Amino acid sequence: MTMATLTDFNATASGVGGPLLGDTEFQFLRDFVYQHCGIALGEQKRQLVQGRLLRRLRALRLKDFSSYCELLRRDPEGELGELASVISTNVTSFFREMHHYDLLINDLLPRWLEAKKNGGRLRIWSAGCSTGEEPYALAMVLAEALDRTGSKVDARILATDLSPQALETARAGTYALDRLGGVSDERRSRWFMRGEGSYxxxxxxxxxxxxxxxxxxxxxLHDWPMRGPFDAIFCRNVVIYFDKPTKQRLFERYAGLLEQGGYLFLGHSESMYGLSDSFELVGRTVYRKRTS
Known part of the structure; x- marks a missing residue:
């Protein structure tokens, strides 16, 4: 999901020329989305869901929302990623919330690389990587730190998301030039290859x-195959739509995968206040796992 967030949808654009989303179907979808994505859809999101899913119904050649709900019952995992993509908007950019990258550049990466120089490994997780801008921005500052220090540390970034469309863009690693607004001219020259001709x-x-x-x-919300430990986890602008119990479970799972003293980065409108005793606030939406 950096970021998959629900957005308001113009009511006049939904429900035109297609089936209506009935109470029974909407309640099923609300339960399904909460169970599988941890997102609580309020009644005010009905028109958003209807408008967005109409396009999915047409793509699948389904006649109504009841047929779509039946598809989810038969094959929940097969359609889950598409459903998440339909009802969410991937809002992200390169070097969003630059103070997080400044902390990495000026403090964390030099310290980690020095501590791990004799054969250690460095791992960062972009949890909810969306279309890839966040992990590639992390890769830029990581590569620059490795080059500055001449370090041979085994360093990797894991990027995950639920949306198939977002992951497809991330894997391609190709972006319109107007998407590079947060990237300095120096980094554009060093880390991007400009397209020619049809590109x-x-x-x-x-x-x-x-x-x-x-x-x-x-x-x-499902099982995680990776074992960690991670030095840092970026989960920015992802948990804002989760309810309190879901956030609490997620933060404890993050704590279990972080190194002692590892860092968790949240989005600008997110907070861990009252949700976990495993972390301490050490900066603006930056939390450090407590050492025991």
């Missing part, structure tokens, strides 16, 4: 960055 107006991330980033599908 004019596009840029692709450098192979070095792609080597540092592993992109995989993952539902944060």
């Amino acid at each position: 004019e107006g596009w840029a692709r991330v450098h192979p070095r960055l792609r080597e540092l980033v592993t992109i995989q599908p993952l539902n944060l």
Whole structure:
């Protein structure tokens, strides 16, 4: 999901020229989305869901929402990623919330690389990587730190998301030039290859960055195959729509995968206040796992 967030949808654009979303179907979808995605859909989201899912119904050639609900009952995992993509909007950018990257550049990465120089491993997880801007921005500052220090540390970034469309974009690593607004001219020159001909107006991330980033599908509410430990987890603008019990469970699972003293980065509108005793606030939406 950096970020998959529900957004308001113009009521006049939904429900036109298609079936209506009835009470029974909407309640099923609310329960399904909460169970599988941890997102609580309020009644005010009915028109959003109806408008967005009409396109999915047409793509699947289904006649109504009842048929779509039946599809989810038969094959919940097969359609889950598509449903998550339909009802969410991936809002992300390169170097969003720059103070987090400043902390990495000026403090954390130099310290980690020095501590691990004799054969250690460095792992960062972008949980909810969306279309890839966050993990590739992390890869830029990581690669720069490795080059500055001449470090041979085994360093990798794991990037996960639920949305198949977002992951497809992330794997391609190709972005319109107007998506590079947060990237300095120096980094554009160093870490992107500008397209030519039919690819004019596009840029692709450098192979070095792609080597540092592993992109995989993952539902944060389901089992996690990775064992960690991670030095840092970025989960920014993901948990804002989760309810309190879901947030609490997720934060404790993050704590279990972080190194002692590892860092958890949240989004600008998110907080861990009153939700976990495993972390301490050490910066603006930056939390450190407590050492015992």
